[in-house]
Amino acid sequence: MVFAIICLGGLTLLVLIFESHWTSENGHHHSRQSHKNASRGNGCWLTEDFEVVKDCAPCTDFELASKSEPACIASGFKEILHCSISGKVLRGCDRVTWIDERNFWTFEALMFLAGIFSYSVVYVRQKMLDQEMLQRIQKQLARGV
Structure with a gap:
């Protein structure tokens, strides 16, 4: 039973690693997102082909406090894209x-x-209980019961 649990645990970890690898490669290079993600690039990813230059990363404290980057205001995270016509945008x-x-x-x-x-x-508690039981048995045997 323990062997089966270890095998299932290993299989689960293997599946998680493969899934993580596949989703990171095939992730969001040409995804279409809604207009809620503001940026300085006027939403070129909605109409043009684009490539993700830098994956999603947290915005700096300065960007969040100053609200200098519209892309950071809604979620606190940003990614850098390269649109085919417009160039680099956040x-x-x-x-x-x-x-x-x-x-x-x-x-x-x-x-x-x-x-x-x-x-x-x-495990420790079971060993303690086993020891107590052995002591009781030894006392009973010593008394001749």
Whole structure:
């Protein structure tokens, strides 16, 4: 049973790694997003072919405080695009992939450590209970019961 659980856990991790790799390559190079993502490039990604030059990243504290970049105002994240006609533009984006991935793996590591800790506590407690039971049996045998 433990072997099956370990195999399923390994298979799950393998699927997550492959999925992460495939979605990062085939992600959002020609996606069409709504007008809510303001930028200085007048929405050229809606009408022109574009390529993502720099993936979604958090805006700096200065950009957020000064509101100098319209792309940063709505979500706090920006990505740099190169439109075929308009050139380089900034576009707001919803999520930063690497932050989400880091948070996921941090959560997984914490849950793994919590599982190991829980297992350790149960193991130690079981050993203590087994020892108490052996002592009771030895006392009963010594009394001749």
